[in-house]
C-alpha cells in the first residue's frame with residue numbers, strides 16, 4: 437500500500453492552548469493542518485476565518501489545508517490565500533460557477549479542492565476534473581466534529597478512483613469526518629490519499645502517538 441497523508445483537523449484542538457496544539461502537530465508525523473472554516477449559513481456552526489488562519493500560519497511549519505464551509509466562497513479566496521492557505525477547498529453545493537472559482541483558486545497559486553457533501557455524487561465533477569487538485573469526500577454531514585462515519589463513502593471513493601483513472605487526471609482523494617484507527621485502513625484500501633482526523637487525534641491521551649499510529653496503519 438502507498439503512504440497516505442494525514443491532516444489533523446484543528447477543529448477538535450483546545451483553542452485555549454492553540455500554540456501548543458500547533459507545535460505538537462509540527463513535531464508529529466502529520467503532513468498538513470486541516471482548517472475548518474464555517475459561516476453559520478452553509479453549515480449550522482461558526483468557527484473562524486482568515487484572521488485566525490493567519491495566526492495559525494505564523495506558527496505552522498506544514499501546509500495549511502483550508503476547508504471552506506461557507507456560502508459565496510469566491511469572495512474570500514484571495515484573503516485566505518494571503519492568510520497562508522496552501523490548499524483551498526470549496527463546496528460543490530456552495531458554488532454556482534464552480535469552474536470559475538477553481539480557476540480563481542489556481543490563479544492565487546494555491547491548490548484547488550472541491551468538497552462533496554454525502555448526498556452529492558462524484559459524477560458531477562466529470563466536466564471540471566482538469567481544474568481540480570483535490571476532491572474532499574465528506575464522510576459526515578459538515579458542520580461538527582466527532583460525528584459517525586458514513587459507510588457509503590467507500591463506494592464513493594471507488595467511483596471517484598475510476599473517474600480519475602478514466603480521465604488520467606492528477607487528483608488527490610481526501611476523506612473528512614469520522615476517520616480513525618478503526619476505518620483508516622479500509623479507506624486507504626478503497627483509494628483514499630489524504631485522511632483528515634479531528635477527534636481521533638485531539639481526543640487521544642497522546643495526540644502525537646495517535647498521529648504516529650494513524651500514519652503507520654495501512655502501511656505494508
Ligand code: DX5
Nearest residue numbers: 578579581582613614634635
Ligand atoms: C466537519 C469538518 C471535519 C471535522 C472532522 O464539518 O469538516 O474536518 O473536523 O472531525 P472528526 O475527525 O472529529 O470527524
Ligand code: ZN
Nearest residue numbers: 472503612632
Ligand atoms: Zn473539514
